[in-house]
Amino acid sequence: MFGALFTAGAVALAVVAAQLPGAAAANTALGVVMCFLVAVGLLGPWLVRGAVGLLGVLLRAAGASASLAADNARAGSRRLASATVPIVMVTAFCGTLVFLQSSLQHSAAEQVRAGLTADRVVAAAPGAPGLPSDAVRRAAQLPGVDAAVGLLPTGLVVQSSGALSSATAQAVDGDPAALAKVLDPGVTSGSLAELGRSADTVALDSFLAESLHAKVGQRAAFWLGDGTRVEPTVVAVYSRGLGLGEALLPKAAVAAHTDAPYPARLLVAEAPGADGAATARALSALSPSGLPVTDRQGFAAQADRERELNGWANNVMAAVLAGFAALTAANTLVMTVLDRRREIALLRLAGGTRRQVRSMLRWEALLIAAIGLTAGGAIAWATLSPLTRALTSAAPHVPLGIALSLGAAAALLCLAATAVPGRALLRARPTTAI
Numbered sequence: 001m002f003g004a005l006f007t008a009g010a011v012a013l014a015v016v017a018a019q020l021p022g023a024a025a026a027n028t029a030l031g032v033v034m035c036f037l038v039a040v041g042l043l044g045p046w047l048v049r050g051a052v053g054l055l056g057v058l059l060r061a062a063g064a065s066a067s068l069a070a071d072n073a074r075a076g077s078r079r080l081a082s083a084t085v086p087i088v089m090v091t092a093f094c095g096t097l098v099f100l101q102s103s104l105q106h107s108a109a110e111q112v113r114a115g116l117t118a119d120r121v122v123a124a125a126p127g128a129p130g131l132p133s134d135a136v137r138r139a140a141q142l143p144g145v146d147a148a149v150g151l152l153p154t155g156l157v158v159q160s161s162g163a164l165s166s167a168t169a170q171a172v173d174g175d176p177a178a179l180a181k182v183l184d185p186g187v188t189s190g191s192l193a194e195l196g197r198s199a200d201t202v203a204l205d206s207f208l209a210e211s212l213h214a215k216v217g218q219r220a221a222f223w224l225g226d227g228t229r230v231e232p233t234v235v236a237v238y239s240r241g242l243g244l245g246e247a248l249l250p251k252a253a254v255a256a257h258t259d260a261p262y263p264a265r266l267l268v269a270e271a272p273g274a275d276g277a278a279t280a281r282a283l284s285a286l287s288p289s290g291l292p293v294t295d296r297q298g299f300a301a302q303a304d305r306e307r308e309l310n311g312w313a314n315n316v317m318a319a320v321l322a323g324f325a326a327l328t329a330a331n332t333l334v335m336t337v338l339d340r341r342r343e344i345a346l347l348r349l350a351g352g353t354r355r356q357v358r359s360m361l362r363w364e365a366l367l368i369a370a371i372g373l374t375a376g377g378a379i380a381w382a383t384l385s386p387l388t389r390a391l392t393s394a395a396p397h398v399p400l401g402i403a404l405s406l407g408a409a410a411a412l413l414c415l416a417a418t419a420v421p422g423r424a425l426l427r428a429r430p431t432t433a434i
Contacts, residue, residue, distance in 0.1 A: 006042065010035035014386050032386075033096060036379040040088050045081045049074060051371045065359035068347075072364065079339075080364070083332045084372045087410055090325030091376025094406065096383050097318040099398050103384065104242065105307050107392035111186075111243030113300050118149075118182035118267035119276065121299040122283050123292045130262025135286050136174045139266055142282045144274030147178035150263025154254050156247055157223040160211035167208055167222070169247035171254045172196060173263050182267035185244050190216035190236035192248070199252040202232040205241020207391070209234065222247075224257040242392060243303075326413055333368070333417035337361065337425070344425050354426045361422045365414035372414075373407055 013032045040047065122139070124130050131150060132138075139148035150173035158167050172179055176196035185192070188206060195203050202220060204212070214220035219231045232253065241247075255261040270279055280293045294302070347357055384396040 004039075004043075006035045006039035010039060010382070014382050028386075032383045033092060033379065036382065037089055037092060040375060040379070041085055045078045047375060048081045048084055048371060051367075051374070065356050065363060068356075068360045072343075072360070079336055080368060083329070083336050083414075084368050084375075086325055086329035086332055087368060087372025087414070088376040088379070090322050090329065091373055091406070091410065092379040092383075093325065094318045094322045095377060095380030097314060097321070098402060098406075099380065099384055099396055100387065101311050101314045102399055102402065103388045103392060103394070103397040105304070105311065106397035107388075107394055108243040108307060109300065109304050111240040112303050113296075115184050115186065115240040115244045116182075116267070116296050116299065117184050117269070118296060119270040120268040120280060120283060121294050121296065122266035122268065122286070123294075124262070124264050125287060125289055125291055129260035130264050131266055131291070132287055133262060135266055136263065138286055139268060139283060140174070140178070142279065144271050144279040144282075145268055146271040146274075147175070147181035147269040149174035149178050149182050149267050150251070151265045151267065152251060152254065152258070152261065152263050153245070154249075154258060155225050157227075158208065158212060159222070167246040168241075169249060169254075170245040171249050171251045171263075173251040178269075181269040183244065184240075185238035185248070186240040187236050187238045190234065192236050192238075194235035195248060196250040196252075197235075198233075199250050200230075200232045201235045201250060202253075203236035203238060203248040204234055205246040206237050206239050208241060208246045209237045224254055226257040228257050239393075329372075330413060330417040333365070333414060334421045337418050337421040341425055341428075344422075345428070348426075357426060358419070358422060361418045362415060365418040366411065369407075369411040369414040373410055 010032050013028055013035060016028060122131065122135070130152070136148055136150040139145055142148075152171035152173060154169045154171055156167040156169050157164055159165075172195060176193055179192050179195065185203070185205075187203075190203070192203060195201050204214060204220060209215065209220070212220045212222070214234050216234050216237060218234055220234050221229065221231045223229050230253070232249070236248075238244075238248075251261070251263075266283070268279070268283060270276060276295075284291050284293050344357055347360075348354070381396065388394060388396045
């Protein structure tokens with residue numbers, strides 16, 4: 001009964017998470033995972049018995065050892081459940097963490113490639129606090145340049161549902177009319193042309209605007225990087241905040257509230273018929289020491305590498321959780337096999353060869369891996385689907401290589417944790433074990 005209640009609770013939370021904004025959906029997703037895992041722990045024997053019933057037909061067609069493994073699994077469903085639950089846990093937790101990161105990175109990469117319309121991107125020199133203070137003005141006056149806009153990365157602190165959270169932002173340096181020539185954030189309402197007409201303006205990503213309950217023409221309250229509270233007027237709402245920043249502000253609004261009020265990047269749109277190579281050389285010469293200049297494809301590739309480096313903490317957390325869960329699963333599997341000393345001895349006395357017993361144990365290990373991976377993958381998908389739709393408006397992105405690697409690792413773990421104690425038991429004389 002309690003297992004059914006936790007399953008119903010997990011489904012209900014997943015439905016609720018699909019209707020919530022990003023931050024609230026992320027918090028609710030943890031409850032979805034926990035409810036599903038508790039349900040699996042309580043319903044483990046019934047889950048295994050049902051899965052064995054479905055897979056038993058295939059196993060019986062694979063030979064005597066596979067058929068014996070199916071019969072043993074059905075008879076010892078409680079024993080098998082204790083070994084399956086850790087596999088479910090590691091798959092669900094690691095799948096949720098790893099594929100959430102891959103989904104966010106995939107959506108951010110798509111948004112950068114779709115939203116960046118500049119022909120050239122100039123970056124600050126390594127170690128410099130930013131571009132020269134007059135770089136935007138000088139770049140706009142270069143031959144072959146149609147528009148030039150500087151971007152200063154910064155951060156905001158926002159309050160949503162009573163909780164404080166951070167948001168990424170970009171301060172825009174340049175003519176507001178030029179912004180649309182180098183950046184397309186996917187405006188859904190309002191106009192970016194109004195951004196910068198006054199320092200008291202802001203453009204927000206749709207998810208951030210929803211969490212702040214702010215619409216075009218209304219004021220949005222948040223804190224700048226130095227803790228200054230501001231309430232600028234929202235002039236536009238856009239949809240590509242994951243890749244381009246959750247807020248766009250005029251440079252004048254943040255220049256006095258940061259230690260380095262210089263643009264970190266310069267986006268340049270070339271005039272029709274301009275010589276791209278000559279324009280790139282002229283842009284690099286904006287600083288006596290030279291500035292790195294790339295095109296939009298090169299910038300998108302660099303942004304991908306930066307996101308991968310920034311995601312290392314999430315991958316380390318997933319690896320640590322996977323390691324603990326793998327140790328638990330391996331220990332459970334080893335103890336389960338060692339506890340079957342009399343059963344294995346009886347099989348040998350009944351005529352079973354060592355090879356047949358080892359084959360039976362391998363089939364049982366693969367059965368445990370299949371059930372654990374399927375149930376854990378279903379939990380991860382049920383958690384990720386509402387979460388990624390709330391954060392990215394898209395389904396989860398699951399790289400095939402990573403998914404196959406996780407599956408292969410779980411299968412190898414099960415095979416090794418049953419093969420080693422199984423061989424140890426087979427060395428003993430069956431009459432002694434009985």
